[in-house]
Amino acid sequence: MIASTRPTPRKRALTAAGAAAALTLALAACGSSADSSHDSSMPGMHHGGSASPTTPAGHGSSMSGMPGMGRSVTGDGLTDSVEGYRFTSPDATLKAGRAAPYRFTITGPDGKAVTxxxxxxxxxxxxxxxxxxxxxFQHLHxxxxPDGTWTAEPAALAPGSWRMFASFTPGGGSGEGEDFVLSRTVTVPGEATSAALPPAAHSTRVDGYTVTVSGEPMAGMPHPLAVRITKDGKPVTDLQPYLDTYAHLTAFHRGDAAFAHLHxxxxxxxxxxxxxxxxHADLPTAGDWRLFLQFRTGGKLHTAALTLRVG
Structure with missing residues (x-):
């Protein structure tokens, strides 16, 4: 796999400036209602807090000072090794229907575990x-x-093939300050039933909230996405910070599950x-992407999912 080329500081600045200008237009249109809506309360959604069973399914903005802005991710997450960094795990299978720990290690170019x-x-x-x-979908921390072995505690997984992603930034070595995403597949034995994704839409519902996404991203081009959250037709203004911002957004490409983090x-x-x-969205491939938006209200974490078409 060929790692993506990281932009220079000048290119980053130009990209951020262009995205900020486009963002103003996108936010102006964000208040309009969506033309379609689907329920995102799909079985298998897990918020990264307490464990729950999973089964197959179905005010102002600033570009400065935000985590991850102006940074690129090396790779699309579809390999276990990039630039000498490797994602290893002794767990190739996990039992269905019950929570089980998943152990893994990130090794560096020197072959030693990164700590x-x-x-x-x-x-x-x-x-x-x-x-x-x-x-x-589960997002965990x-x-x-001390020896560099990580342990994740996913909730019970449904039978089928799962991809485990590790997203990290080395604190030293040749990859210091660079964002990596690596993955490995895991098999959960049992009778697996695949389900079709809901069609592309501009809005979805979860836990009584309506989440609307505005923006028409093009593959390989940085583009702003605007999200608006309402409940019972009224604007939601009590979002609580989650991971140092008001929402976390991750996308996976339909067909190969390529990874993208929307900053x-x-x-x-x-x-x-x-x-x-x-x-700030930079989706490298055309097609359908499944978006998972996580936000917190009243101490509860919600996960909304919708399908976004990228031209």
Whole structure:
């Protein structure tokens, strides 16, 4: 696999400036109602808090000072090794229907376990378990032992093929300050039933909230996405900070499950976020992407999912 080329500081600045200008237009259109809506309460959704069973499914913004802005991710997450960094695990299978720990290690170009990681959105490691048909999703923050062994605690997984993603930034070595995402597949034995994804739509519902996404991203081009959250037709203004911002947004490509992290550009100030949120999207491939938006209200984490068409 060929790693992606990281932009120069000048190119980053130009990209951010262009995205900021486009973002103003996108946010202006964000208040309009969506033309279609689907329920995102799909079985298999897990918020990264307490465990729950999974089964197959179905105010202002700023580009500066936000975690991850102006940074590129090396790779699309579809390999276990990039630039000498390798994702290894002794766990090739996990039992269905019950929670089970998943152990893994990140080794560096010297072959030794990496133990120094820089926080990205307050966490040294972001771990995702994603079912091959994108109907199961878990976002977790594992713990690391002194020897560099990480342990994630996914909730019960449905039978089928799952891809485990590790998203991290080395705190030293040749990859210091560079964002990596690596993955390995895991088989959960049992009778697996695939489900079709809901069609592309501009809005979805979860836990009584309506999440609307505005923006028409093109493959391989940085583009702003605007998100608006309402409840019972009224704007939501009590979003609480989650991972140093008001929402976390991750995308996976339909067909191969390629990974993309859409960086937030809305600054968090207290427990009164919303209703508008903004993200910097750079989706490399055309087609359908499954978006998972996580946000917190009243101490509860919600996960909304919708399918986005990228031209």
């Amino acid at each position: 120094r990681f820089a926080p990205e959105q307050t966490k040294r490691m972001h771990f995702y378990a994603v079912r091959s048909d994108l109907t199961g 594992p713990t690391m032992a 937030p550009t809305t600054t968090a100030h207290g427990d009164h976020g919303g209703p508008g949120l903004s993200f």
